[in-house]
Amino acid sequence: MPDQTDKQTFSDDEALEFHRLPTPGKISMAPTKPMATQRDLSLAYSPGVAVPVLAIAEDVDRAYDYTAKGNMVAVISNGTAILGLGNLGHMASKPVMEGKSVLFKRFADVDSFDVEVKTTDPDEFVTVVKNIGDTWGGINLEDIKSPECFEIETQLQDLLDIPVFHDDQHGTAIISTAGLINACHIAGKRLDEVKVVLVGAGAAGLSSIGLMKAAGVKAENTVILDRDGVVYKGRPNVDQWKAAHATDTPHRTLEEAMVGADVVLGLAAKGAITKEMVASMAPNPIIFAMANPDPEITPEDVHSVRSDAIVATGRSDYPNQVNNVLGFPYIFRGALDVRARQVNHEMKVACAHALAALAREDVPDEVAAAYRGRKLKFGPDYIIPSPFDPRLIWYIPPFVAQAAMDTGVARKPIADMDAYRAQLRERVDPSAALMQKISSAVRGAPNKRVVFAEGEEPSVIRAAWQFKQAELGTPILIGREDLVRQNAAEAGLNFDELGIEIHNARVSHKNAQYVDFLFGKLQRRGWLKRDVQRMVNQDRNYFAAAMLAHGDADCMVTGVTRNFNMAMREVGRVLDVRGTLIGMSIVLAKGRTLFVADTTVHELPDAEELADIAVQAADTVRRLGRSPRVAFMSYSTFGNPPGDRGEKVREAIRILDRRGVDFEYEGEMPPELALDPEQRANYPFMRLTKDANVLIMPAVHSASISTKLVQALGGATVIGPLLVGLEKSVQIVSLGASVSEIITAATFAAYEEGVIEEG
Incomplete structure (x- = not known):
């Protein structure tokens, strides 16, 4: 269960002050070209701007080359379904739309501006957006009530030659489908066999069940319910969107449908699912209670009757938050980068599978920092990636872009996906280009054996694992083998798969050789041999540096458990300065x-x-x-x-x-x-x-x-x-360094050692 300290609390006044100060709102515009001289102004406006104007007049697709269109998304709403607050009008939706624009920029470097349309008439809304739609590379529809949202999205998709995506439908669908893929994996269930019940046949619910079917859930194994009960074939007064998901089922109530069900999707309201219903489900049930702000049933209530359940909600203070920010920024990033004409089913399914795959990877330390140090690991309480996972920007969009290319909706296919991933890293991480170059050089050079001196530390173990997986070199961990393996197992890592070496300084057969060598260097500086023996046996920095001095390893990383000056002093007693x-x-x-x-x-x-x-x-x-x-x-x-x-x-x-x-x-x-x-x-x-x-x-x-x-x-x-400057390459990270910082240091150590050898 979640740590209650994770709950985010604030007063109404704090929320208002946040939006008011220091500047009202959450977005502004920043120029991408210099405006410092008269020449700059002449190029940016008159007369220089006439040149791209004429070019675009000849070929409208050149707008992608000479304007911001290719990286610009409009977030458009009429305010008829704002969050869970209902129809409050188009201007009341503006704080939400601005917020969505901020998320586009923060998570995927997509420029975005909000548009609030003053109409509740679907046809009038479509007419407005159709006539201005070419301004952007894509349109994110938001907070439009059902069923009008279906009509609006369908019409605009037909009328415009750019992606039109109603996130309230498809965002929830993509994230919940990713969660279902992983929940089934953990629970030992197959997608084509699970029985799924949907409570709440609104826009998000219908889109979710539709995408899950596209991912492998069989239509005959689904039951959907609205306010009037089960939507069964032949039920009167059912609109076309619900009717498309109606099944031949004897069930007429939620209580009946839940008996023996494997999965229940809640997109309804607080209290819609009871403990008794959960107790009647199949073994290892999967409960996605996604109503906001209060779920259909709380995880506490679920676990009070089912210890074998996997639970997800829409809230950040519980594990497995179904958060749309995991989807829409990266869907649009991939779609924009191939100039897609639409976001189709295949692109959504690709995004869901990519998210599911990423959640199964080792979780970076940056994510733990966002959750106040709580370590996250794939399992029942972590089936969906964190929105703060820095890998999302380069991991997800390539899958979306590839699906667009495979289905023929991409106007500008990507020839080199590896280069594309590198470009995506650079969008949010300025160090990516430099590190890409260094990493490529390290992979292309003879393999380097890198000593990780503090090999018992969980962060160091995970860094060594990722370093090996990335084929950057051969890690050597210094520490007690039983403790190293225990900490590796707790992190879900099997060292036998990769062949990572572990050396215990105290029992190493190299001790005598290292002691004689170091005593020869220190005996005239006031050191006794027994002192040197103790240092080599007990201090991993001395032992690791001695490995370098004797050619038993190539380079070294340390510093996670002690300050820079102390680590440098210890290493400096073993290795000579070069330059x-x-x-x-x-x-x-x-x-x-x-x-x-x-x-x-x-x-x-x-x-x-x-x-x-x-x-x-x-x-x-x-x-x-x-x-x-x-x-x-x-x-x-x-x-x-x-x-x-x-x-x-x-x-x-x-x-x-x-x-x-x-x-x-x-x-x-x-x-x-x-x-x-x-x-x-x-x-x-x-x-x-x-x-x-x-x-x-x-x-x-x-x-x-x-x-x-x-x-x-x-x-x-x-x-x-x-x-820089030792005879062998040693990098000293800061106390408590993250896994990514340790990997960066190890990569530089391997790179620098290659240069030293060449020199």
Whole structure:
């Protein structure tokens, strides 16, 4: 059962203030082109805009090339069925429609604006939308009452050549179908054998039962009920949409239909399903009580009579929330990217199967963070992915796009699905492009054996598993084998399947060799042999680093259980420095990639050290495939105002001048001068030909503070700090690092080690 601390509570005043401050509403428009000069304005409007106008006049499909149409969805409502509040008018629906637009952008990077139509007449509504529909690449209909919603969607699908999707119907259908696929998997039931009862034959209910049939549920195994009871063949006064799902059944009441049923879908109202009904169901029953805000029956009541039940609701404070945000952003993302003419049944089924498959994967730490640290794992309480799963954006749309291509509704087929997935990652994760390049290089290089020093930690175990599955290298876990395997089993991982190595430092046959080696390095620094023996036996960082020194492994990741300085000190006693030891952070923001050094090692570097840091950073950036352009940061600009720190930076420049290095460098300067060509125009003597991409900070505190500040403010992604300069590649993550952060560090370690070997 859910932890009651997960419940989200707020007052009416808080909700109103949220929507009112600091700016009324939840959306605004941001330009995608610069508007800083007269030339920009001339291109954006008159006379430059005439050129695309004429191009589109010749071929209307060019609107996809020269306007935002291809990434724009309209969220349209007349307010006749707002949430569970009923017909409150078109303007009352605007907060909901704005909210939907925000979700489109947040989860799938789809631009969206709301349109509220002041009519309750279906034909008039259709006429309005038909005449403006070409403005967008797709239309999301929302909060329109049944049965008018069926008529409106059907007509607009016929009249417009873009996807028209009524989310109240199909969103619930897609997510509940995904949940049913997985619930049946857990319960040991087959889709083509389960008996399904639908309580609530409205838009969402009828669409759900329809999609479940398309996914494999047999029509003769279904029973649907509305306010008047069972919808059976021959029942009078049944509209065409309900009649399409009528079956030959002797049942006339819900109580009768529930006896022996495998699945019940609730899209009705609070209290519609009783404990007695649940008790009469087949073994391992599946109950989806999806009415909002109160389900037809609570999970507590279900579990009081059936310990074998799998339960889903529409609420966030219970496990297995059927949340439409898992569907519509990614349906439209895939549809827009192939310029689909419609969203058909096959695309919806593909989305449902993709969601079901994703839920069976290991759940990232980012999801646990969204649920206050509660670890989620595929099983009865996790049959549907979390809306906060960062993989949704690149996992789901390709399935939708492929289905559109396979069924002939795609106007712009995708030739390379792997490249498409990489592009999707970049939409919401600025680091994706860089990591894609690094990962590809690691996979293409000779296999690296990566030591995960803290191998008993669950996050490290899961990272090693995913690292191996991604074919990035061979993980080696340091720890007690029984505990490592126990923690792996609790995470649902079978190490025997992948052949992951486990080494226990205390009982390793390599101990004596490692002790002799390390004692030889430390004996003249005040260390006794028994101290070294204890370190190798008991401290996994010493043991792991010794493995690297002896060629028993290639590179290493640590830091999850201890701070950076402690881990670096331990590793540094075993491994020698090659060049200059620095910590370098990678900042990705607004399409720009910056490398910042030194963020961890040199507290107050002198001029010689600053020059060394610049050389090491430039060399590292070059190994990452970039041409380094180095700027030395300072509070002063070329001596103004004067000061001791500025003088050290100027001396570092003179040192580089004498060395004759082969990269661009300049300083001292503030950040705006390094990153803005217009500002640099005031200094014609500057040697930077373009914006700097390597920033050398005057001290570790300024480096650390600046990178953490931009990350805390949002809008930037920071990778690292990456440790560079040891004889073997070692990466130290932050205390309590997530699985994805550990994998990133391991990938960089493998990449850097390959470069060291080549060098």
